[in-house]
Amino acid sequence: MNQPIIQLNNITKRFPGIVANDHISFEVERGSIHTLAGENGAGKSTLMNILYGLYQPDEGEILIDGRPVRFNSSKDSIACKIGMVHQHFMLIPKLTVAENIIVGQEPGSALKVDRRGAEERIRTLSETYGLRIDPARRVSELTVTEQQRVEILKILYREAEILIFDEPTAVLTPQEIDELMTHEDVYSNSAKCQELAEKKALHSARLEELYDLWAELED
Numbered sequence: 001m002n003q004p005i006i007q008l009n010n011i012t013k014r015f016p017g018i019v020a021n022d023h024i025s026f027e028v029e030r031g032s033i034h035t036l037a038g039e040n041g042a043g044k045s046t047l048m049n050i051l052y053g054l055y056q057p058d059e060g061e062i063l064i065d066g067r068p069v070r071f072n073s074s075k076d077s078i079a080c081k082i083g084m085v086h087q088h089f090m091l092i093p094k095l096t097v098a099e100n101i102i103v104g105q106e107p108g109s110a111l112k113v114d115r116r117g118a119e120e121r122i123r124t125l126s127e128t129y130g131l132r133i134d135p136a137r138r139v140s141e142l143t144v145t146e147q148q149r150v151e152i153l154k155i156l157y158r159e160a161e162i163l164i165f166d167e168p169t170a171v172l173t174p175q176e177i178d179e180l181m182t183h184e185d186v187y188s189n190s191a192k193c194q195e196l197a198e199k200k201a202l203h204s205a206r207l208e209e210l211y212d213l214w215a216e217l218e219d
């Protein structure tokens, strides 16, 4: 087997009165898509927050590309090319799509950077990955799906190779879910997106959706 891009070994995380993650181990291969399934409170978000550096494990280790890492914050995980789309988006409504994507990612203030160059790159990314959005629009004018696209583009813009989605469908309508699933398919399969086939996603999904997916696969 190839070197896994992610290895979690015996991750344990305790909160007062509860063990949220009890010696969790798993590996993820480059180019693969995984779903993390479990009932409410099972510890999915906790584990993904640990992988993203928002929480520190009480026990266990994380290896990225075979190298042990210690994430003290998301800054550290971002440096290891990990990106996360949270259930609650973290966009600044009064800024544009492009400003939200480049804020904190380019040296200097978002307002002083090469805005045209950034918008151009965002347009290319959004075409490549089928995430339609006008970089010049203000986030306050966007629908929830469009905001989610911005969050995904934000991660792709900084060239993350490990994409974590925490319940990406929870905020979407059934039609929007179909559309997102199409994109996920694109991430792993499309010839046009070979580049993204190199990347991988982890997500916590709802169990009913997973059962539907299994049913489809079995057909």
Ligand SMILES: Nc1ncnc2c1ncn2[C@@H]1O[C@H](COP(=O)(O)OP(=O)(O)OP(=O)(O)O)[C@@H](O)[C@H]1O
Pocket (backbone or CB within 6 Å): 015, 016, 018, 019, 020, 038, 039, 040, 041, 042, 043, 044, 045, 046, 047
């Ligand atoms: N910051 C925290 N402080 C204290 N307890 C927490 C904290 N975060 C999570 N927990 C607890 O840890 C357990 C696991 O929670 P977690 O959010 O990881 O579950 P989940 O699988 O993501 O659930 P859901 O499907 O509802 O999103 C729960 O009992 C939760 O109440």
Ligand SMILES: [Mg+2]
Pocket (backbone or CB within 6 Å): 044, 045, 046, 166, 204
């Ligand atoms: Mg959760």
